[in-house]
Amino acid sequence: MNTDKHTAPPRKTEDNGGIMLMLLIFILAGAFSSIAKEMGCVDSVVNLTLSVLPGNFILVGLFIAACLVSLSIGTSCGTIAALVPIAVGIANTTSSSIPMATAVVVGGSLFGDNLSFISDTTIMATKTQGCRMSDKFRANIRIALPASIVTIVAYLFLGYGMQAQTTPEVGNILNVLPYLLVFALALGGMNVIWVLVIGIVAAAAIGLYHGALDMHTLWTSAQNGILGMHDLIIVTIIAAVIIDQLRKRGAIEWLTMNMGRLVSSRRGAELSIAGAVVAVDMLTANNTIAILAVGPVARSISYRYGIDAKHSASILDTMSCFAQGIIPWGAQLLIAAGLASINPLDIIPYLYYPYILGAFTILYILFHKK
Numbered sequence: 001m002n003t004d005k006h007t008a009p010p011r012k013t014e015d016n017g018g019i020m021l022m023l024l025i026f027i028l029a030g031a032f033s034s035i036a037k038e039m040g041c042v043d044s045v046v047n048l049t050l051s052v053l054p055g056n057f058i059l060v061g062l063f064i065a066a067c068l069v070s071l072s073i074g075t076s077c078g079t080i081a082a083l084v085p086i087a088v089g090i091a092n093t094t095s096s097s098i099p100m101a102t103a104v105v106v107g108g109s110l111f112g113d114n115l116s117f118i119s120d121t122t123i124m125a126t127k128t129q130g131c132r133m134s135d136k137f138r139a140n141i142r143i144a145l146p147a148s149i150v151t152i153v154a155y156l157f158l159g160y161g162m163q164a165q166t167t168p169e170v171g172n173i174l175n176v177l178p179y180l181l182v183f184a185l186a187l188g189g190m191n192v193i194w195v196l197v198i199g200i201v202a203a204a205a206i207g208l209y210h211g212a213l214d215m216h217t218l219w220t221s222a223q224n225g226i227l228g229m230h231d232l233i234i235v236t237i238i239a240a241v242i243i244d245q246l247r248k249r250g251a252i253e254w255l256t257m258n259m260g261r262l263v264s265s266r267r268g269a270e271l272s273i274a275g276a277v278v279a280v281d282m283l284t285a286n287n288t289i290a291i292l293a294v295g296p297v298a299r300s301i302s303y304r305y306g307i308d309a310k311h312s313a314s315i316l317d318t319m320s321c322f323a324q325g326i327i328p329w330g331a332q333l334l335i336a337a338g339l340a341s342i343n344p345l346d347i348i349p350y351l352y353y354p355y356i357l358g359a360f361t362i363l364y365i366l367f368h369k370k
Contacts, residue, residue, distance in 0.1 A: 021193075023237075026229045026335065028196035029081035033339050034225025035200060036085060036178055038217060039207030044175035058094060059104050059155040062087055063353070066108025067148065071116050076109035076325075076332050078192030082182050082199075083109075084339040096159075099346040102336050104155065106325060107353030109332065111148055114321040114357075115140055120288045125317040128295025129302070131309035139314040143364050147357040154352055174210065178203040229338050269305040270315055270365045273298045277316050278323040285330045287320035311368075318361045325354030 062083070070079040083105045091101035113119050117133050126136050182199040200222075207213030213221070263269045273294065281290035295316060302312040324330050328337075328344035337344040 023233055025077055025081060025192060026233055027226050029335060029339060030225035030229040031222045032196050032199045033085045034221045035203045038221040039203055039212040040175045041178045041203055056156065056159045058090060059159040060152055062104045063108040063152060063155055066105045067111040070109040070112025075192055076113035077335055078195065079109035080105055080332060080336050081196065084336050088340050098340055099342055100350040102340045103347045103350035106332055106336050106347065107151060107351055110321050110325045110354055111144060114317055115144055121291060121317050121320060124288050124291045125313040128291060129299050129309040129313040131313050135310040136313040139310040140317060143318055143360050144357065147353065147360045150356050151353045174206055177206060263301065266305040266307060267365060269301045269307060273301065273312060274315050274319040274361065274365065277320045281320045281323035282327055285327060287324040290320045291316050315361065318357060322354050322358035326351055
């Protein structure tokens with residue numbers, strides 16, 4: 001989840017606000033996931049999905065759903081918070097593994113985060129490079145769309161023969177409403193905080209209405225969900241402190257100011273931009289901060305070597321998205337692992353879309369015409 005917006009001077013305040021926002025999302029996501037599971041929402045959605053989709057298309061369906069939700073709301077973290085509990089439920093009911101199903105959602109969430117017009121990375125990339133969003137989108141889609149198609153084909157093969165271990169029973173259809181409400185609000189572009197708050201209220205009200213919850217179990221499940229995010233919150237705070245120290249000591253500024261010294265050609269310049277934004281993202285665990293830090297130098301290098309602004313903006317966004325999607329200390333994998341109750345490292349081998357996106361971006365740099 002990224003929150004930095006404009007200029008360097010207020011960046012520290014905005015970074016602190018971003019960390020607090022991230023922690024609030026962790027808390028709300030944990031509470032929603034736990035309450036929804038306790039009142040039967042997750043089981044009902046999983047069983048409904050399995051009863052509608054053929055087994056071969058379950059992974060593809062998860063990936064496309066994550067792509068559409070993230071494209072609509074412009075944030076990967078909100079998409080992950082909404083869809084990972086469903087992915088875990090599907091994995092438990094089929095022959096898929098929990099890390100793989102979780103990785104499918106993470107990959108799809110990065111697709112929209114990279115392309116959405118309301119994504120903060122899109123806004124920051126176009127702002128720092130001085131190009132229009134529509135131009136950046138047209139350049140970006142030439143990389144992201146083929147990468148997503150290859151990913152879908154891979155999931156079709158991986159999902160071949162997949163089927164539910166038991167015959168799914170949807171049960172009380174009313175239980176599905178909290179997730180339908182969350183999806184509808186997310187697709188409508190509502191802020192992720194409000195989406196999760198409304199989802200919690202809806203799940204609690206329906207659970208109390210048909211007796212799956214009472215006030216004690218409601219409070220206990222919400223508490224357990226929040227406590228389940230404890231390790232994630234601690235890791236996030238520690239990472240934020242380390243990142244702040246790196247920034248104060250000038251590590252990021254040194255990297256960005258020296259990135260162009262070895263450049264001698266246009267393609268070399270584009271590769272240096274890609275490498276720098278990946279390195280800074282791995283240091284900061286925030287792709288918006290990475291774009292903000294590298295963007296001004298990237299624009300100067302682009303001007304010097306005749307790189308179109310839409311291409312440099314696209315490279316900044318796709319490569320920061322690639323890096324953000326594969327680092328185990330990034331918010332995306334931390335949220336996903338927390339909701340799935342697994343180690344972030346378990347997800348990494350199955351992150352096909354980020355890997356393919358990174359590879360396609362390098363191929364784009366090497367072979368696209370000026």
